[in-house]
Amino acid sequence: MTYTLPDLAYDPGALEPHLNARIVELHHGKHHAAYVTAANATLDKLAEARAADKWDTIVGLEKSLAFNLGGHVLHSIYWTNLSPNGGGEPAGALADAIVASFGSFASFKAQFSQATITAQGSGWGLLTYEPLGERLIVEQLEVHHESTVLGGVPILAVDAWEHAYYLQYENRRADYVAAIWNVINWPDVERRWRLAAGGG
Numbered sequence: 001m002t003y004t005l006p007d008l009a010y011d012p013g014a015l016e017p018h019l020n021a022r023i024v025e026l027h028h029g030k031h032h033a034a035y036v037t038a039a040n041a042t043l044d045k046l047a048e049a050r051a052a053d054k055w056d057t058i059v060g061l062e063k064s065l066a067f068n069l070g071g072h073v074l075h076s077i078y079w080t081n082l083s084p085n086g087g088g089e090p091a092g093a094l095a096d097a098i099v100a101s102f103g104s105f106a107s108f109k110a111q112f113s114q115a116t117i118t119a120q121g122s123g124w125g126l127l128t129y130e131p132l133g134e135r136l137i138v139e140q141l142e143v144h145h146e147s148t149v150l151g152g153v154p155i156l157a158v159d160a161w162e163h164a165y166y167l168q169y170e171n172r173r174a175d176y177v178a179a180i181w182n183v184i185n186w187p188d189v190e191r192r193w194r195l196a197a198g199g200g
Ligand code: MN3
Pocket: 027, 031, 075, 159, 161, 163, 164
């Protein structure tokens, strides 16, 4: 099995003015694509190691898989979490679940924004369904795969790496995060939450 780069459901310029076309083109076509290629290459190298019973590279290969496949998973969520028709607030059962876990939508939004804005170096803000406690949590993910709660399912993922915003927002990550709320695809977040909470 090999991983493939999913197509965007919208034109790269469709998220403007909140996220400009060149950022989306490079981020999807170069950065995300590179994680897909590297994940597949790492799986090939692991197959070679198994076949030859040569395990001297296993530490590096497993780290590489976590980084690159983690990147592919996260970006696949990120692109579908965004929509030219997005913004506003979630409705219905997801809205109720957010209130149950965070007190209010405003409290959730403040926590998620701060987690994303203050991620040190390269990281992500995540809204994650945590199945053991059957609740929603915010995570401040480091790189693609560190400081995460095992078993949690991300339903909203916002990339805070500089390549996600620097061409448009330069050092103003807080402005990028403020703008991204205008294109959040809440129906997609709700769909992911229903699948995760239902065990799908
Ligand atoms: Mn990225």
